[in-house]
Amino acid sequence: MCHDDQKSINVDDSPGFYAIDHYGFPRAGADDPVDPEEYYPAYLQSERFQRFGYHTEELRGGFHWVTSAGYDAAFVVTEAGVIAIDAPPTLGENMLAAIEEVTDLPVTHVIYSHWHSDHIGAASVFGPDVEIIAHRITKELLERFPDPKRPVPTTVFDTEFVLEVGGARLELSYKGENHCPGNIFIYAPQQKVLTAVDILSPGSATFMHCDASQNITGWYEAHAQILEYDFDFFVGGHHMHYGTREQVKLCVEYFADILEGATAAVERFGRSDALVDILAGAGDLRTFVGVENWINSMANHTTRHVLEKKTSDGRLWWERLAGVSTQTKYHAYTVLESIRLERPRPDYRLRGENPPAFQT
Ligand SMILES: [Zn+2]
Structure with missing residues (x-):
């Protein structure tokens, strides 16, 4: 018997699905909206x-x-x-x-x-x-x-x-x-x-x-x-x-919203003081957890931006495209990381300029 149910790995009772409730990817579920x-x-x-x-x-x-x-x-x-x-x-x-x-x-x-x-x-x-x-x-x-x-x-x-x-x-x-x-x-x-x-x-x-x-x-x-x-x-x-051309333009609009949300997330959480706040919130000697929470904060910010935004015809994305609520967080992560890795960086540091102190 597992001592900590939060960390147990369960085989879900739906055939063919393997639900992992703590490690790994969360399983999409009944809370996600149905496809159009x-x-x-x-x-x-x-x-x-x-x-x-x-x-x-x-x-x-x-x-x-x-x-x-x-x-x-x-x-x-x-x-x-x-x-x-x-x-x-x-x-x-x-x-x-x-x-x-x-x-x-x-x-x-x-x-x-x-x-x-x-x-x-x-x-x-x-x-x-x-x-x-x-x-x-x-x-x-x-x-x-x-x-x-x-x-x-x-x-x-x-x-x-x-x-x-x-x-x-x-x-x-x-x-x-x-x-x-x-x-x-x-x-x-x-x-x-x-x-x-x-x-x-x-x-x-x-x-x-x-x-x-x-x-x-x-x-x-x-x-x-x-x-x-x-x-x-x-x-x-x-x-x-x-x-059709209109359907393709709709997909382009969706990913433009992902890019917009991810750009705002990197701007907001990419500041070194925001990073230090999140790292400090993870507690002593939990730097890895803090870094993950920092990246998760950006992904969550991006996902919320996209899922709550009114699209060009006034509806929400999950009312227009299939798979939105389950996929958006993964697109958000990928796009924000591409912004951090592939696009010009705003955080160039001058000689002698140091990040805010982080106390463990
Ligand atoms: Zn391929």
């Missing part, structure tokens, strides 16, 4: 989705979107063959099934959005004879960390690449590191479809920590870069939805 009803698309009830777990539809002019609930990919049917964009393992061979629903033509080209296995970890289903196009960094990463399910690209580029196949045109562009090094924009100008993966997820607040992104300042820059494209449809790689 419009988040759940009608195709979830379709026979195909119920049976095979995937859905596909033509967005425009041979450009098809395909989703396996958690993941989105795409393919373009041309007069000379099919161009696949990504191949998530959750879709796997269902990606082939989706293509075979609409054409007998073979897949001739595959484009990798980025090197992550959750988006291209089934690329080997297209066989050894396809041309695989990706950024040069993606190839370097896949040579360094080989995976037979992710064949090494056969064609690479550095900044711009135009793919023209059977009357279709795709414009590939690399604008620098964002979600990860080598993550590219894929634009279909004829159909006005933009694919940019793991940056924004239409309809939702996206996954924890800005979709596990690496360069948050570059990731924010990508929001503006997305809106520079003239698109009617956006494929973001996740969350069962393609997006």
